[in-house]
Amino acid sequence: MSATSHIFALPADLPLDSGQSLSGVEIAYETYGALAQDKSNAILVCHALTGDQYVASPHPVTGKPGWWERMVGPGKPVDTDRYHVICANVIGSCMGSTGPQSLAADGAPYAMRFPVITVRDMVRGLVALLDGLGIEQLQAVVGGSMGGMQALSLAANWPDRAARVLAIATTARHSAQNIAFHEVGRQAIMADPNWRDGAYYTGETTPDAGLAVARMAAHITYLSEEGLTEKFGRRLQDRPDGTKGAKTFGFDADFQIESYLRYQGSGFTRRFDANSYLYITRAMDYFDIAEEHAKDGKEGKLADAFAGAQARFCLVSFDSDWLYPTAESRHLVHALNAAGAPVSFVELSAPFGHDSFLLDVPALDRVVKGFLDG
Amino acid sequence: MAELRASTLRPDLAVIAHHVPDGARVLDVGCGDGVLMAALQRDKQADARGIEIDPECVERCVAQGLSVVQGDADRDLTFYPDGAFDVAILSQTLQTAARPDHMMRELLRVGRRAFVSFPNFAYWRMRWALMSQGRMPVTRHLPVTWYATQNIHHVTVKDFEALASDLGIAIENRWFFTREREIGEGGANWRAEYALFEVSGG
Numbered sequence: 001m002s003a004t005s006h007i008f009a010l011p012a013d014l015p016l017d018s019g020q021s022l023s024g025v026e027i028a029y030e031t032y033g034a035l036a037q038d039k040s041n042a043i044l045v046c047h048a049l050t051g052d053q054y055v056a057s058p059h060p061v062t063g064k065p066g067w068w069e070r071m072v073g074p075g076k077p078v079d080t081d082r083y084h085v086i087c088a089n090v091i092g093s094c095m096g097s098t099g100p101q102s103l104a105a106d107g108a109p110y111a112m113r114f115p116v117i118t119v120r121d122m123v124r125g126l127v128a129l130l131d132g133l134g135i136e137q138l139q140a141v142v143g144g145s146m147g148g149m150q151a152l153s154l155a156a157n158w159p160d161r162a163a164r165v166l167a168i169a170t171t172a173r174h175s176a177q178n179i180a181f182h183e184v185g186r187q188a189i190m191a192d193p194n195w196r197d198g199a200y201y202t203g204e205t206t207p208d209a210g211l212a213v214a215r216m217a218a219h220i221t222y223l224s225e226e227g228l229t230e231k232f233g234r235r236l237q238d239r240p241d242g243t244k245g246a247k248t249f250g251f252d253a254d255f256q257i258e259s260y261l262r263y264q265g266s267g268f269t270r271r272f273d274a275n276s277y278l279y280i281t282r283a284m285d286y287f288d289i290a291e292e293h294a295k296d297g298k299e300g301k302l303a304d305a306f307a308g309a310q311a312r313f314c315l316v317s318f319d320s321d322w323l324y325p326t327a328e329s330r331h332l333v334h335a336l337n338a339a340g341a342p343v344s345f346v347e348l349s350a351p352f353g354h355d356s357f358l359l360d361v362p363a364l365d366r367v368v369k370g371f372l373d374g
Numbered sequence: 375m376a377e378l379r380a381s382t383l384r385p386d387l388a389v390i391a392h393h394v395p396d397g398a399r400v401l402d403v404g405c406g407d408g409v410l411m412a413a414l415q416r417d418k419q420a421d422a423r424g425i426e427i428d429p430e431c432v433e434r435c436v437a438q439g440l441s442v443v444q445g446d447a448d449r450d451l452t453f454y455p456d457g458a459f460d461v462a463i464l465s466q467t468l469q470t471a472a473r474p475d476h477m478m479r480e481l482l483r484v485g486r487r488a489f490v491s492f493p494n495f496a497y498w499r500m501r502w503a504l505m506s507q508g509r510m511p512v513t514r515h516l517p518v519t520w521y522a523t524q525n526i527h528h529v530t531v532k533d534f535e536a537l538a539s540d541l542g543i544a545i546e547n548r549w550f551f552t553r554e555r556e557i558g559e560g561g562a563n564w565r566a567e568y569a570l571f572e573v574s575g576g
Contacts, residue, residue: 340455366433366436371436374440
């Protein structure tokens with residue numbers, strides 16, 4: 001669908017949770033649908049780890065359709081005939097917003113000189129964008145996975161900025177298992193000799209092998225075992241020359257699942273920056289809303305984080321998602337109940353694992369539409 | 375018009391809808407597809423929340439814009455703060471609770487008052503079926519066999535009144551129904567197919 005691309009230059013330095021600040025920040029974003037005169041119909045869609053602002057328009061690098069075209073568009077659950085949809089690339093990413101490949105004040109890319117950021121820092125950038133656009137309160141903030149973390153972070157830290165909060169397949173904090181998988185990915189990147197401590201922007205080569213392995217490992221966590229078995233099982237991969245797949249007694253991609261993962265990994269390196277992957281996974285690992293709201297040396301309680309919440313909340317989990325399982329959403333629901341916030345929660349049945357939020361799950365469409373319009 | 379709409383509710387729900395004060399904070403435990411919540415929001419401007427165990431019912435509720443959480447009332451009531459609601463509602467669900475006594479306590483912890491309805495196992499057709507056939511009754515109002523039913527704690531009007539007394543719960547109001555019509559109080563433990571009580575912490 002038709003989208004408008006924009007770059008917003010932050011008028012002031014962006015303070016960061018680390019205590020540092022970032023100057024000259026730019027945020028790249030897409031908009032869809034008309035903004036009402038009173039600016040009351042804006043919906044902010046937040047993207048996941050490797051997502052971007054192209055939620056419902058073709059990706060400029062891959063040419064593929066927007067990552068949530070099935071959800072966002074005219075007459076779709078996030079209806080651009082009714083709502084003005086904004087989707088911005090988070091800071092630290094690589095699709096036009098300021099990140100490690102952006103140029104620092106000295107004219108060279110930041111690379112690993114880029115400050116470590118948090119999910120709250122990303123959201124602080126988004127709030128600065130909303131300020132710039134003159135949007136005081138969103139009709140809704142919506143996101144899945146890391147997008148859901150941003151939606152929750154906005155609700156906890158800027159409680160008057162969104163009337164509705166829709167967080168799908170997400171969590172209030174990264175678990176040891178979540179951190180572990182991310183660390184595998186980061187180590188794969190940093191073990192690639194082409195990474196060169198992150199200073200690869202000026203050279204001929206980039207750490208594609210490491211980034212591809214990181215993506216392969218992460219991709220497994222986005223799928224369910226049932227889904228993998230159904231899609232690939234132990235089936236063998238036919239050769240490019242057309243010969244039937246067979247065990248080669250070597251280390252080619254004999255199995256279809258190997259071939260698929262390699263394809264996913266190499267495709268990813270064409271559109272994503274390895275250092276951005278390091279920074280964004282780090283931000284997700286640091287994510288813990290309760291901890292952010294710890295006071296006076298006491299352990300933070302999740303309910304306290306949402307004590308001032310004014311919004312209506314809707315949480316959705318999927319029964320086959322083992323990355324951010326239903327228990328994580330329930331944990332959030334209990335905290336929101338304790339805080340007295342109006343909250344809906346449903347665990348939907350879908351076979352696709354964590355990626356279910358991006359795929360064909362008609363029940364999700366109905367929930368999203370009902371929640372946004374209700 | 376509001377009266378006309380309310381009349382499409384099941385009779386016990388219509389009575390509840392009629393007696394919930396305007397603008398009340400309401401928790402509907404086991405809210406099903408949200409028909410009562412929707413009526414309360416529409417006709418009483420209530421701030422209604424729901425808990426429902428069946429995901430398809432929850433989905434239908436959320437799709438109507440209702441605030442409903444998929445959960446198990448036996449387990450999840452504990453996460454609501456004391457006195458969070460003016461009214462807690464437990465319609466046709468008490469007999470499915472793991473511990474109905476605990477659930478009554480929880481209900482009156484989170485709500486200042488509660489409406490509780492349940493099928494009356496002492497209804498004469500039940501007694502007759504049990505006496506004449508010597509088997510667990512399967513009736514219009516309790517249509518599921520003993521081994522498949524979710525009703526694991528059958529209860530009578532007298533049992534409920536005794537439980538209320540044991541728990542120090544005050545019975546504020548009571549209504550009885552047979553064949554989808556309200557009936558008088560006389561001989562209710564025989565005559566009522568199901569019962570509705572309004573209770574408070576006493």
